[in-house]
Amino acid sequence: MKQHQKKIDSHTSLLGACALGTIGVKIFAILPLLLGIIAEHLSLDEAATGLVASSYFGAYFLVTLTSVIWIRRFSWQQLATVGSILVVAGLLLSAFLSDSYQGVLIGISISGLGAAVVYALSVTLIGDMTDKDRRFAIKLIPEQLIPALLMFSLPILVVQYFGLQGFLISLAAIIALLAVPGSRVPAKGRITQQTDRSAAPGRGWIFIGLLALLIYFAGFAGLWAFMERLAHDAIDPVAVGGLLALGLVSSAVGPAIAAWLGDRGGRIVPILVGAIITIASLVLLLGQLSVLKFALLMAVLPAAYYFSLAYIFGLISDADISGRLSSLISSALALGAAIGPGVFGFILESYGAETGYLFIVLSLSVGAILCLWVEVRLKRLELGYVSDDEKHDSQLSDSQSDNRSGTTKQSV
CATH class of the missing domain: 1.20.1250.20 (MFS general substrate transporter like domains)
Structure with missing residues (x-):
């Protein structure tokens, strides 16, 4: 168990969490720029442009809301891979169908699904680490710096010459690069042992x-x-x-x-x-x-x-x-x-x-x-320092646990 915790706390795991977190927030962070380019390319009004953002946030929210069900049931390495593939696939679909509003809408939604998977995973992984305050802070740094660099560079280097399609392909390529360290996260999270209900x-x-x-x-x-x-x-x-x-x-x-x-x-x-x-x-x-x-x-x-x-x-x-x-x-x-x-x-x-x-x-x-x-x-x-009511609840839980076959529970 200690050996597995060391793997979770390793620099490789932290790098993987940072990469996955950056993938998860990247589209959200540059969404104003992305929406502006899409609206200009397709000549969209504000309502149609807003629907693109809503489709991304809707897909993102639904997946993260269900994360309590799947986050510890599947291999984290597989989740990292699947989530990254969905983000890249969605962006590429939007790029190849960039002249179709419906195509862009579907592609951005697919990217939202994948981004939700990898971001939920990155948060859970950091939560399993020791010294989590510092590690959450470290994770936030590339999540802000990389989108900032893209906001500076992509409009000048890519959008000016290749338009929306080039912009989306560039985003997909960068996410594919980030997916490499992101795939090196542990296969599972920490094992928690709880001997009482205190x-x-x-x-x-x-x-x-x-x-x-x-x-x-x-x-x-x-x-x-x-x-x-x-x-x-x-x-x-x-x-x-x-x-x-x-x-x-x-x-x-x-x-x-x-x-x-x-x-x-x-x-x-x-x-x-x-x-x-x-x-x-x-x-x-x-x-x-x-x-x-x-x-x-x-x-x-x-x-x-x-x-x-x-x-x-x-x-x-x-x-x-x-x-x-x-x-x-x-x-x-x-x-x-x-x-x-x-x-x-x-x-x-x-x-x-x-x-x-x-x-x-x-x-x-x-x-x-x-x-x-x-x-x-x-x-x-x-x-x-717990109240009398809290102590009573805790003692009642302990008594019920003692009547069962064991007091030690393990969950992954």
Whole structure:
């Protein structure tokens, strides 16, 4: 068992998790660019363009929602291979049928299926590792840096000369390269041994953590989706595009700091500091927006947000007693990405920007507070500070377990 845990904690496994995570978020991260190229190539209106995004998110969410069923039943190496193939196949299908709206729609949906598989797998693998806060932070770095590099390079090197088809083929080729280290993950996850039910009081906290993540990410996703529109009227569009790419680079700086810190200071302070800085940076959006203010916003907000996100992933993984539910992190992110922009866009159009910013502040605040609540309960449970009702439930579970043929359970 110790030997298998060493394999899970190995650099090869971490590299595989980073590669799979990057595959899983790559299309989502560059989706604004991808949708713009598709809309221009096929002369689509906003409704038809939005349907492309909805088809991707719909397929992604449905697969991640069912991940609790299959994530530990099948070989992880096979899941990594199948998921990567689906992403590549979907992109190639969209490329070869790039003149057909239906063809692009189907291809992007297939890619969403595969991306969901590999991202759920990457999250579960990191959750099985020791020192998971640092490793979640490390995983976030390439997930932000690689899409940022693509946002800079592909429009100049590929789209300008080869259009949508060349863009999709380039994405498929890069994902095929990432699939090589991604296929070297362990065949299965950790083996958990539970000799009692002392952890029973906290078995439902993971759902509160997932709800917190959904709310926390919905606020950020809503703001990020409309960032270009918020800056468009005040800043040159070319400058906006460059600064948005800077924001993607900045979003890798936060996890890099979290990876350096690890869990030395616990999770409460990093989550609190990250959330406060993220909320405080929204002040830069008030009043007349300038290039300097927008650049400062892009340098601070993504870094602070993703810094806290690494620790939120860690606490949700710790709250997952069964080892099966942490894969739903990807579902919470997908649902937050679907809800946030819609709600923020409605508020923005109906009540104005300042009310929209209030929604962002509330989402970030409520999400962070719920995360802190879960972390405090986990620490109390770890130190043995449980309530009388929790102790009674735990003792009752132990008594029922003693009446069965054994008290040791193993789950893969």
